[in-house]
Amino acid sequence: MKESDIRPQDLFNRYLDLVRRDNETLFADRTGFIDIECPACGGSQIGRRFEKDGFEYRECADCFSLYQSPRPDEATLARFYHEAESVKFWGTEFYRQTAEARREKLFKPRARDIAALANRHLNATGEARFCDIGAGYGTLLEEVAATGRFAAVTGVEPAPNLAALCRDKGFEIIEATAETLPANAPRADVLTAFEVIEHVPSPLAFLKGLKRLMTNGGIALLTTLTADGFDIQTLWQHSKAVHPPHHINLLSVAGYRRLIERAGLACVEIATPGKLDVDIVGNTLKENPEIEVTPFIRRLVTESDPETREAFQAFLADHLLSSHIRILVSID
Ligand SMILES: [Zn+2]
Numbered sequence: 066m067k068e069s070d071i072r073p074q075d076l077f078n079r080y081l082d083l084v085r086r087d088n089e090t091l092f093a094d095r096t097g098f099i100d101i102e103c104p105a106c107g108g109s110q111i112g113r114r115f116e117k118d119g120f121e122y123r124e125c126a127d128c129f130s131l132y133q134s135p136r137p138d139e140a141t142l143a144r145f146y147h148e149a150e151s152v153k154f155w156g157t158e159f160y161r162q163t164a165e166a167r168r169e170k171l172f173k174p175r176a177r178d179i180a181a182l183a184n185r186h187l188n189a190t191g192e193a194r195f196c197d198i199g200a201g202y203g204t205l206l207e208e209v210a211a212t213g214r215f216a217a218v219t220g221v222e223p224a225p226n227l228a229a230l231c232r233d234k235g236f237e238i239i240e241a242t243a244e245t246l247p248a249n250a251p252r253a254d255v256l257t258a259f260e261v262i263e264h265v266p267s268p269l270a271f272l273k274g275l276k277r278l279m280t281n282g283g284i285a286l287l288t289t290l291t292a293d294g295f296d297i298q299t300l301w302q303h304s305k306a307v308h309p310p311h312h313i314n315l316l317s318v319a320g321y322r323r324l325i326e327r328a329g330l331a332c333v334e335i336a337t338p339g340k341l342d343v344d345i346v347g348n349t350l351k352e353n354p355e356i357e358v359t360p361f362i363r364r365l366v367t368e369s370d371p372e373t374r375e376a377f378q379a380f381l382a383d384h385l386l387s388s389h390i391r392i393l394v395s396i397d
Contacts, residue, residue, distance in 0.1 A: 067344055074348065076159055077305070083151035084308055088118050091145050092310065095119075098135035104268045105130040105320030107327070115302045120309035122302070124292070130320035131292035133313035139266045145310060146224075156227075160202065168204055175259065176208035179286070182393070183214050183255050186284050186333075192216030196253035196278060198243050199261045203231035210236075219253065221246070221278075243274035252278055256285040263289045263312045272328035272394075279396055284333065287392045293317045294388020295342040295381050300349055303356045306388055318385050321392055331397040339387030343378045 102109045103125035110126035124131050137145065146152055179195065187193050193215050197205050200220025210218045219237040222228045228240045239250055243258070244265070256278055258271075265271045275285050290297070290306050292315040297304045306312060316324065318335060325332045347366040350356060365377065381387045 067341075072159075072163065074352075076162060080151055080154055080159055081305065081308060083154050084149075084311065085118050087145070087149040087151045088120070088309065091149060092119075092137065092141075095135070097138055097141060099138055101132070101134045101136060103128060103130055103320070104132050104314050104324070105316040106323040117302045117307055118309055122307065122309075125317075125320065128317050128320040128323055129292060130314075130316040131297070131307070132315065133309055136266070136313055137310060142266055142310065164202075164204070168208070172204045172208045175205055175257075176212050179209055179255060179257060180212040180214040182284060182286060186395075187254055188282065193254040194219065194251070194280075195255045196220060196257075198256065198258040198275065198278075200231050200236070200238060201227055203227075203234045203236055205257070205259070206231060206236045207234065215255070217253075219251075221250075243278070244270045246274055246277060250278060252280045252283070254280050254283040256283065258285070258287045260288060260290075262287055263314050265314065268314050268316070268324055269327055272324060272330060275394075276328060276330055276396065281396055283395070285330075285394050287394070289390055289392075290315050290388050291318055291321070291337065291390040292388075293386060294337065294339065294390075295386055296345045296349075297388050299346050299358055299362060300356065303349060303353065305345070305349065318390065321390070325392070325394055329397050330394040332392070333395050334391075334393040335385070336382075336391050337385050337387035337389060338382050338391055339389030340378060340382070341389065342381055342387050343374045347374075 106125060106128040108125050108127035112124040112126040114121060114123045120133055122131055122133050183193055194217040195209055195215040196219045198221045200206055200222040206218050206220055209215065220231055221239045221241060221243060222231060223242045225240060228238045231238045256275060262268050262271055279285055290312060297306050297315060322332055343366050350363060350367055
């Protein structure tokens with residue numbers, strides 16, 4: 066898989082331009098921004114810090130998580146997701162142009178992964194219930210339903226128009242966020258949250274919400290970005306993964322372990338099966354040659370032969386050094 070398969074560069078750059086414009090208009094007044102401690106471990110010691118598009122990012126000196134602080138409060142962030150042009154663009158044009166590629170390259174493999182997890186971790190007898198947090202357009206729900214593994218396929222989605230769209234496809238949807246679930250929300254045996262936790266105001270509150278939705282013996286699968294990844298460590302503030310105010314929590318592997326513990330969950334498995342770090346760094350350096358990296362890295366990612374790059378990517382994936390992280394948790 067290549068970066069361009071799931072996010073064509075022109076389209077993604079137009080999206081990033083809109084994000085920058087949204088930041089200028091919707092966050093002109095930053096007096097309401099709040100200072101936070103490390104969202105992973107709660108530590109207050111800061112290692113490195115940098116600014117991007119006027120937002121400050123800090124690295125936790127204890128667990129090396131990268132996070133935006135000060136950051137907009139919950140209400141301001143919610144308004145951003147409601148009004149921003151970049152969010153609309155992602156939900157309409159970007160989605161339309163990439164929907165089929167994403168279905169094939171992302172959602173079908175995810176659905177197969179989910180069915181396999183259910184087979185491995187759940188009791189074989191009894192009817193299992195699946196729930197996706199941030200159900201969006203319901204593409205994953207459709208693909209999970211198609212596996213036939215679950216008696217019920219449901220979702221949690223805060224945006225009213227997307228929730229309605231999923232309901233039209235026949236899925237049961239709770240219109241909320243994981244943090245604002247109604248007390249009577251039905252629990253699920255397999256929960257997923259793909260690329261959600263990097264966006265939320267409080268990862269701890271998010272995981273506690275997730276825990277309230279889990280059955281005893283159930284599992285939850287999260288994917289997100291980790292600051293430990295090659296592309297983030299190499300490109301740092303130039304990394305497209307670091308884009309405020311969308312990606313505000315880029316925790317380290319150690320940070321995720323601490324966070325899971327603090328939420329009262331047990332870590333079943335952590336892996337970084339990313340395939341794109343080398344491609345992403347190569348593309349970014351070609352686009353923007355003045356970014357400073359060592360000559361070794363530049364040659365490795367832009368000039369080495371494809372087998373070398375593939376082998377290096379495989380090494381990153383195998384050693385928790387890709388920025389795409391996959392986390393499986395259960396109730397402690
Ligand atoms: Zn920390």
